[in-house]
Amino acid sequence: MWSILLRKLKMGSLTEKHEDSLIPHKSSDLPSNFRKSLQIRHLDCGSCNGCDWEMTALGNSLYDHQHFGIDFVASPRHADLLMCTGPGSTQLVNAAHETYEAMAKPKWVMAVGDCAIDGGVFKGAYASAGGIGKVLPVDIKVPGCPPKPDDMIKALLEFMGRKSVS
Amino acid sequence: MLGLRDYLQIYTGIEIIKWDNQEGIVAMDSQDLPDILAYCLEMKPRPIWLTHVVNDERQLGNDFCLYLILHFPDKDFTLTLVAKGIKDEFPSLSLILPALNWSEREAQDLFGLRAVGHPDPRTLVLHPGWPKNFHPLRKDYKTGKEYKSFKRGPLVFPEMHGEGIFQVPVGPIHAGIIEPGHFRFYVIGEPVLHLEAQLFYTHKGIEKLLEGKSLEEGLLIIERVCGVCAVSHGLAYCEAIEKLANIELPRQVLLWRTILAELERVYNHIGDIGNMCAGVGFALGNANGSQSKENLQRLNLEFFGHRFLRGMVVPGGIKSVPGPKDSQEILNRLMELANDFEDWIPLLLEHDGFRQRAVTTGVLKTESAIDLGVTGPAARASGVAYDWRELHSHLLYPELMVKSVVEHNGDVWARLMVRVKETRESFRFLETLLRKGMQEAGRSSYIMNTFSNKLIPWQGAWGCVESPRGTDVIWLMLDDKGKIYRCRIRSASYANWPAVPLTVPGNIVPDFPLINKSFELCYSCCDR
Numbered sequence: 185m186w187s188i189l190l191r192k193l194k195m196g197s198l199t200e201k202h203e204d205s206l207i208p209h210k211s212s213d214l215p216s217n218f219r220k221s222l223q224i225r226h227l228d229c230g231s232c233n234g235c236d237w238e239m240t241a242l243g244n245s246l247y248d249h250q251h252f253g254i255d256f257v258a259s260p261r262h263a264d265l266l267m268c269t270g271p272g273s274t275q276l277v278n279a280a281h282e283t284y285e286a287m288a289k290p291k292w293v294m295a296v297g298d299c300a301i302d303g304g305v306f307k308g309a310y311a312s313a314g315g316i317g318k319v320l321p322v323d324i325k326v327p328g329c330p331p332k333p334d335d336m337i338k339a340l341l342e343f344m345g346r347k348s349v350s
Numbered sequence: 351m352l353g354l355r356d357y358l359q360i361y362t363g364i365e366i367i368k369w370d371n372q373e374g375i376v377a378m379d380s381q382d383l384p385d386i387l388a389y390c391l392e393m394k395p396r397p398i399w400l401t402h403v404v405n406d407e408r409q410l411g412n413d414f415c416l417y418l419i420l421h422f423p424d425k426d427f428t429l430t431l432v433a434k435g436i437k438d439e440f441p442s443l444s445l446i447l448p449a450l451n452w453s454e455r456e457a458q459d460l461f462g463l464r465a466v467g468h469p470d471p472r473t474l475v476l477h478p479g480w481p482k483n484f485h486p487l488r489k490d491y492k493t494g495k496e497y498k499s500f501k502r503g504p505l506v507f508p509e510m511h512g513e514g515i516f517q518v519p520v521g522p523i524h525a526g527i528i529e530p531g532h533f534r535f536y537v538i539g540e541p542v543l544h545l546e547a548q549l550f551y552t553h554k555g556i557e558k559l560l561e562g563k564s565l566e567e568g569l570l571i572i573e574r575v576c577g578v579c580a581v582s583h584g585l586a587y588c589e590a591i592e593k594l595a596n597i598e599l600p601r602q603v604l605l606w607r608t609i610l611a612e613l614e615r616v617y618n619h620i621g622d623i624g625n626m627c628a629g630v631g632f633a634l635g636n637a638n639g640s641q642s643k644e645n646l647q648r649l650n651l652e653f654f655g656h657r658f659l660r661g662m663v664v665p666g667g668i669k670s671v672p673g674p675k676d677s678q679e680i681l682n683r684l685m686e687l688a689n690d691f692e693d694w695i696p697l698l699l700e701h702d703g704f705r706q707r708a709v710t711t712g713v714l715k716t717e718s719a720i721d722l723g724v725t726g727p728a729a730r731a732s733g734v735a736y737d738w739r740e741l742h743s744h745l746l747y748p749e750l751m752v753k754s755v756v757e758h759n760g761d762v763w764a765r766l767m768v769r770v771k772e773t774r775e776s777f778r779f780l781e782t783l784l785r786k787g788m789q790e791a792g793r794s795s796y797i798m799n800t801f802s803n804k805l806i807p808w809q810g811a812w813g814c815v816e817s818p819r820g821t822d823v824i825w826l827m828l829d830d831k832g833k834i835y836r837c838r839i840r841s842a843s844y845a846n847w848p849a850v851p852l853t854v855p856g857n858i859v860p861d862f863p864l865i866n867k868s869f870e871l872c873y874s875c876c877d878r
């Protein structure tokens with residue numbers, strides 16, 4: 185017990201700063217009323233798992249998405265935003281539709297990673313749609329293979345109408 | 351191995367294509383394959399299955415061919431059994447070597463061949479709902495728009511009847527940031543009676559996509575078969591190419607490749623240990639694991655240009671090598687992280703609650719592990735002392751004197767302990783290797799551009815690397831233009847997935863996430 189406390193005291197807070205203020209973000213028709221809280225559902229649509237691990241990394245103590253009011257939820261019914269990875273593998277397309285349908289309106293879709301945007305290296309494979317946009321209406325794109333956690337945080341904060349400094 | 355060679359010669363129609371101290375390639379009639387395989391499996395110590403490849407060689411006048419690769423651990427000898435002239439069926443080997451179950455079903459799906467005598471008639475890789483006669487890996491199939499005509503059909507699961515037996519379907523989309531797969535639990539009250547796993551939701555058709563690609567394009571794809579085992583897959587692929595070109599690599603290349611492979615192991619093992627804590631809701635362990643993993647990935651990014659170490663290993667070399675100053679810095683940081691690891695790992699190992707959840711949970715029996723050809727930490731936790739780094743002399747592993755870390759209980763705790771001990775070992779290896787790297791500093795990059803004219807076409811070659819999840823095997827055949835003709839990717843996850851459902855019966859449903867995380871298998875490189 186004491187050793188745990190001591191360790192934590194020595195370490196201090198690890199979470200890095202990413203934003204300075206709640207400045208409404210103007211461009212685009214995206215909502216800016218998500219200032220304080222955003223509920224996300226993750227959807228793997230045939231990714232290589234790289235993007236998904238980077239998304240998982242958002243939860244570690246260095247990024248800690250929760251301190252931005254961002255949370256990953258267990259059900260699409262609770263989600264505002266669907267973060268999709270992967271090029272849209274054929275055998276998952278039905279499940280992807282069902283997940284999207286299960287979300288309450290208003291709802292948005294974010295394509296995370298190059299292969300979610302246009303199929304990336306998997307362009308032309310027989311069981312991939314070549315981008316999640318072919319399956320669901322995409323509102324935001326975050327390029328990278330995989331995008332770094334910093335890029336994802338930046339994109340999420342901008343989506344919420346907040347400004348990030350990194 | 352000479353006894354084996356003599357034995358093989360009693361079969362008429364056997365053709366010994368190659369036989370030396372390390373490797374044998376033997377062609378035979380497909381009807382003789384079951385007997386020969388059964389004979390090989392009787393040998394002590396029992397050989398291990400590396401990969402099973404079906405290849406459409408009708409253009410080469412061979413009909414379909416089947417390549418089965420076995421490794422005899424005591425002699426470090428690999429034997430490739432080649433069955434040529436398969437027209438539309440081949441004898442199933444699954445009852446002799448259950449590890450081949452999935453490979454044979456996959457060959458049925460993707461090539462439209464029939465595995466005669468296979469006990470499970472269901473499709474595997476292609477879910478019900480594809481057009482009839484859709485067999486994409488046949489050479490006469492040209493990639494078209496079939497994905498548009500896919501209509502999801504009903505999945506087939508076994509029936510189970512009795513008072514109080516219920517089915518609990520879970521997935522393919524799960525609650526959390528994880529990959530998709532469908533699990534069907536048959537429960538009676540809380541305990542699980544039986545589990546069926548339906549995977550291959552992320553199947554994209556990578557093996558077909560690779561065909562006709564140049565080696566460089568191929569590497570980009572291979573590194574993205576699995577997000578977190580990019581180095582292992584890339585290395586296995588490069589080893590196969592280098593075998594076909596018959597080139598020797600400079601020592602520095604081997605050294606830095608070994609460093610990369612061990613860095614990959616460390617960041618994965620530490621992340622996986624953290625994830626096992628997440629499987630029981632033990633936030634403190636998870637926080638420490640994910641934090642260390644993040645620091646390791648940042649180190650990867652800073653010194654090797656990618657958080658998942660992609661793009662470093664290239665056919666014939668290595669893209670860039672850090673100088674002595676950077677090496678020292680890497681070493682310092684790694685040692686810091688190793689100390690930190692020793693600092694937080696007792697939090698887990700001495701936590702009674704965590705221990706109670708992990709001990710005796712999800713037991714994989716030794717016999718099952720052997721029969722199913724389980725590999726990596728999962729096998730070693732069940733008493734199978736098989737570590738490719740120890741048993742095959744490649745990279746700089748012989749100098750490091752790797753010893754397989756073995757545990758015997760086969761439960762979640764044993765798999766955890768294997769990872770903990772291997773992490774310590776890997777830190778030690780990294781220290782040794784980095785010191786060597788600093789002493790023997792050479793050029794800052796090694797890329798050989800002159801081997802493309804040496805590549806032998808129409809010949810199979812395998813590359814094999816111990817990834818954090820087990821042995822990854824890539825089998826490659828090139829055409830006469832130096833393009834990929836066939837590439838078979840057998841990842842560690844592909845070998846291990848069939849074992850996971852066996853470990854669940856007798857446990858309760860809430861233990862499944864923990865058991866699953868203790869194997870920590872990837873869906874993507876299994877589904878491809």
Ligand code: SF4
Binds near residue numbers: 232234331574
């Ligand atoms: S964008 Fe890259 S990292 Fe992300 S899923 Fe696709 S291949 Fe993997």
